[in-house]
Amino acid sequence: MNDIVQLDHGSGGRATQELVQRCFFQLFANEYLLQMNDSALLPWAGGQMAMTTDSYVVDPIIFPGGDIGSLAVHGTVNDLAMQGARPLYLTAGFILEEGLSLEVLEYVARSMAEAAREAQVMIVAGDTKVVPRGKADRLFINTAGVGVVPSGIRVGGQYARPGDSVLINGTIGDHGIAVLCKREGLAFEREILSDSAPLNDLVSGILESCPRVRVLRDPTRGGVATALNEIAQQSGVGIVLFEESLRIKEDVAGACEVLGLDPLYVANEGKVLVFVPPDDEQLVLNLMRNHPRGRDGVKIGQVTQEGAGRVTLETGVGGHRLVQMLHGEQLPRIC
Amino acid sequence: MNDIVQLDHGSGGRATQELVQRCFFQLFANEYLLQMNDSALLPWAGGQMAMTTDSYVVDPIIFPGGDIGSLAVHGTVNDLAMQGARPLYLTAGFILEEGLSLEVLEYVARSMAEAAREAQVMIVAGDTKVVPRGKADRLFINTAGVGVVPSGIRVGGQYARPGDSVLINGTIGDHGIAVLCKREGLAFEREILSDSAPLNDLVSGILESCPRVRVLRDPTRGGVATALNEIAQQSGVGIVLFEESLRIKEDVAGACEVLGLDPLYVANEGKVLVFVPPDDEQLVLNLMRNHPRGRDGVKIGQVTQEGAGRVTLETGVGGHRLVQMLHGEQLPRIC
Numbered sequence: 001m002n003d004i005v006q007l008d009h010g011s012g013g014r015a016t017q018e019l020v021q022r023c024f025f026q027l028f029a030n031e032y033l034l035q036m037n038d039s040a041l042l043p044w045a046g047g048q049m050a051m052t053t054d055s056y057v058v059d060p061i062i063f064p065g066g067d068i069g070s071l072a073v074h075g076t077v078n079d080l081a082m083q084g085a086r087p088l089y090l091t092a093g094f095i096l097e098e099g100l101s102l103e104v105l106e107y108v109a110r111s112m113a114e115a116a117r118e119a120q121v122m123i124v125a126g127d128t129k130v131v132p133r134g135k136a137d138r139l140f141i142n143t144a145g146v147g148v149v150p151s152g153i154r155v156g157g158q159y160a161r162p163g164d165s166v167l168i169n170g171t172i173g174d175h176g177i178a179v180l181c182k183r184e185g186l187a188f189e190r191e192i193l194s195d196s197a198p199l200n201d202l203v204s205g206i207l208e209s210c211p212r213v214r215v216l217r218d219p220t221r222g223g224v225a226t227a228l229n230e231i232a233q234q235s236g237v238g239i240v241l242f243e244e245s246l247r248i249k250e251d252v253a254g255a256c257e258v259l260g261l262d263p264l265y266v267a268n269e270g271k272v273l274v275f276v277p278p279d280d281e282q283l284v285l286n287l288m289r290n291h292p293r294g295r296d297g298v299k300i301g302q303v304t305q306e307g308a309g310r311v312t313l314e315t316g317v318g319g320h321r322l323v324q325m326l327h328g329e330q331l332p333r334i335c
Numbered sequence: 336m337n338d339i340v341q342l343d344h345g346s347g348g349r350a351t352q353e354l355v356q357r358c359f360f361q362l363f364a365n366e367y368l369l370q371m372n373d374s375a376l377l378p379w380a381g382g383q384m385a386m387t388t389d390s391y392v393v394d395p396i397i398f399p400g401g402d403i404g405s406l407a408v409h410g411t412v413n414d415l416a417m418q419g420a421r422p423l424y425l426t427a428g429f430i431l432e433e434g435l436s437l438e439v440l441e442y443v444a445r446s447m448a449e450a451a452r453e454a455q456v457m458i459v460a461g462d463t464k465v466v467p468r469g470k471a472d473r474l475f476i477n478t479a480g481v482g483v484v485p486s487g488i489r490v491g492g493q494y495a496r497p498g499d500s501v502l503i504n505g506t507i508g509d510h511g512i513a514v515l516c517k518r519e520g521l522a523f524e525r526e527i528l529s530d531s532a533p534l535n536d537l538v539s540g541i542l543e544s545c546p547r548v549r550v551l552r553d554p555t556r557g558g559v560a561t562a563l564n565e566i567a568q569q570s571g572v573g574i575v576l577f578e579e580s581l582r583i584k585e586d587v588a589g590a591c592e593v594l595g596l597d598p599l600y601v602a603n604e605g606k607v608l609v610f611v612p613p614d615d616e617q618l619v620l621n622l623m624r625n626h627p628r629g630r631d632g633v634k635i636g637q638v639t640q641e642g643a644g645r646v647t648l649e650t651g652v653g654g655h656r657l658v659q660m661l662h663g664e665q666l667p668r669i670c
Binding site: 002003004005006007008009010016019020022023024027028030032033039040042044045046047049051052053054055056057088089091092093094095096097098099100101102103105106109110112113116122123124125126127128129130131132134135136137140142144146148332333 | 337338339340341342343344345351354355357358359362363365367368374375377379380381382384386387388389390391392423424426427428429430431432433434435436437438440441444445447448451457458459460461462463464465466467469470471472475477479481483667668
């Protein structure tokens, strides 16, 4: 069983990390790939370029608050923004299953086009492949993107420092729960919507006013818990998370309870974790709260010297528990 | 039946063109996407960048002369080279089916790494998704790539001019027939090998010595016939193809006969069509023949004023027949 690909290899958590180490990092090894941030930061024409890719296999392909098309644009735009880049150009690769409705394909393409317009990026190249019935699941999309990184920007998972404040632009768990409820046919009083959204405008505003931002990361697959563990490892610091500060919508919390999921591990598609020196905390929170994508911005944690490489949750009653990287596959095909 | 995706939508021929027009070009419309060359040519930092993407769904994933990994590198490197670009950086997105052997995945990754080394490009970012058994066919790979376009280069499908010579760097049909024979279990006296190879070194040598090259295109899906039809349409010229000049390996020709295939429509993955002013024909042929990827370089046609938008085959006995763009799906999942 250790010799085959298993679902948890796609979880975004520890198993994914192990697979990627074993199969890709060692073989493709180069300084850019090994940066291990959301995008690679590359030298280009005397300046710097960010480049990234993601494939999207979400099931169902249309869900409350979005669809595979808008998600494929937001996800890649956001990975570029996390490097401080201004996203410019995307490519789109489609793998279609024979028999897919052209109406669905047009719906998805229209949604991509709208998402690209909103994020002010252009889809400049594409590719379409078709496989026979039963050899794919309706529609997979890959997007890759490039963006220009303004000079003077220096953000990355390796730059967190003890004392930094950890901020996030709102509630957690919305995307994963929205997709899962749709897939499993679970209904709540109000429909739970994905938070899928482009973050480049919010992020560029923050960076303009506060170039001292240390880390930007979007907690997608594996959720906030996994993203923070990665940063703790990259920077060799501890991170304390304040349970009482985390904002979780009531219905999302309810769904997590019913489904036995921890919202800290559930994917978000419109959230960014921002690490800033404590002096800049209030400035960045204000910027978030004045932006439509950050109304519920909040401080959720602090970077510490002790506990290097680890994330700890400080519970309401003053207790502490270790928050590990995602093990196993909590939610397959969430993005 | 017109409302669903069919196999021939992935052929690279007319049906693909129609689908892409209907679903993507209209919705994503921008000047770069509508260039309709192998890569988009984009302004970047005062210079020019080429960007492209392809998804690879070839079946079987390992075939004589290559595998899905080397193909995914060669295909994208070549699409960049066709724009006159020096390929620099690639991304790689993997969609894995649960149950895929990790040994196979490592084999493919190793092959990608070797292909990237040979082509002198770096794989700088990646993504891995896993879908449940039966929701994909073992392994799909997307690669996207960027390359820098030296100033003064001006190549594209729109620049063919009456009188231009049409050259190719060797035999045609090898890749498609190699994959098909492996898939169908057809054996010939000698094993037919794919021509899958990086063309950037050959192409950059040609462009350095002969900057007047007008068009570069790699005749992949849809074959030489489809690529030439595209160029004839883009440039508004006619193209005459000399049947007797086409080089086809004996076994490839034999396989085509057995399988009822026309080699003009069979995919190549290591060939480039070069359009040059007649004065440069001999120079470019010499360059090709002195390069390991162009030993069998040959002139196969001529651009004409008459017959704009059409490709004509001049047969050995002095006859002429129209060579249309690929209709229907000749060879599914060849790349």
